[in-house]
Amino acid sequence: MLFSNQKQICAHARQYLSVCLLCGILLSSLSGCGAKKNTATVNFFSMNTYMTITAYGKEADLAVEAAKLRVYELENLFSRTLDTSEVSLINQNAGIKPASVSADTYKVISLALEASRETDGAFDITIAPVMDLWGFTTDTYYVPSSDERLAAAELVDYQYVELDESSQTVFLTKENMEIDLGGIAKGYASDEVQRVLSSYDVDAAMISLGGNVAVFGEKEDASLWKTGIADPFDLSSCVGILTDTDISVITSGGYERNFTQDGKTYIHIMNPDTGEPAESDLASVSIISADGSQGDTLSTALFVMGSEKAMQFWRSHQDFSVVLVTSDGEILASKDLVGTFAASEGNEVTFFS
């Protein structure tokens, strides 16, 4: 007999239990190091691009499926090639009558017009007739004559778009005008995907809508996300890496779509002023912002502006961050990225203020 009476036996048993419980907690916490959060990924084609949404958390599976459905829903509203979309309805009624639209379409067009005003027309959704003329809508490329360019450019002006908030209508005041939301739709969708994911029990997510990236929360190892910015001269590598979270990173560049004729390369980013491909000294523009719609519109607008005006625009706004890669390969980053953006090996970054 180890113990002299019943009380001591009970007390000793409790002591054992306490020690075992402590060790149990220790063991389970240690084995927890290897446990992975529930992860779910969806890959799909939408908005004429390839999309990947990955979420981490208890309801990750439900969340990514709901986010995918939301993107499809937006595509059905915003597509210019789908006859039944609201954007097609607006275009079909150009110069005829205002078209009633959903809250999403109204909102995305409002944001687009706001971006046009902010950038003095460097971003313009009425660029559609010019895109069509050069064949970028159908991938049947064509270099138009100066008369043709002029005629198409006549139809481009965001001030010809009239919004009526009380009746929720959009009216293109000139006949044959057309809008294309290609420069904002994915950014808007990215914001909506984040909103949908956040309505579920999700701790973190990584979203890539055709290279338009958004990340939020922390990675499984509690570190921040590493978002690479593609090298416009070699898309298999990147010029630098951003280490951050709760941001969208949206990049535009002439490398995305272009064609070469008679030794000259024509890119898909058009200058709304000239009706011709933008003659920019930039190879790519990446906007880092909490707002995907803003990032999408500004990446196009700053590309059209060129490096000097783009840096000036950042100085006068500073509600976003930017990484510019010039056609000479120089990497320029706004100074607020010091500490979060680092050039990849073999590259150098100049922070501007």
Next chain:
Amino acid sequence: MGQRFTENAKKFDGDSRGKPILHFVKWDLLVLGLVGMLAVTTFLSVYLYHNHMKANTGDLFAVLTVDGEEVLRVDLSQSTEQKLYSPIEGNPDFVVCIENGQACIEKSNCKDQICVAVGFLSKPGDMAVCIPNRAVLKIVSEEPSSGEKPYDVISQ
């Protein structure tokens, strides 16, 4: 034994009024030692397993999906000589090339030819997308944690 417990109580505490007094004896220390050893062993196992997972790059495969459905999977470690595949039924003009542990979309009937321009893929996560054919050629690894890339996602 009961006597020894009481002696221990007096030796380490001296409080023997009413309440039972708890003190370690050699059996308690043995149990604690065993549990501690178990904890350390578990920790080391988890740690070593993670390191092993990180170090192991695993076998690489080139996988082609069309509309999310896998239509081709080739083990890149087995590929030395050039091999051409036309994995999309009814579309012989879409050709995937496997050569020296790399894969590319060699030929496509799409107008933009963006997928062909991507060139050879060799690292896990590398990808070429053909939107008109709704096809994705991707390099995947058997080991999910064997990413060689310095980033999680790329903005382009």
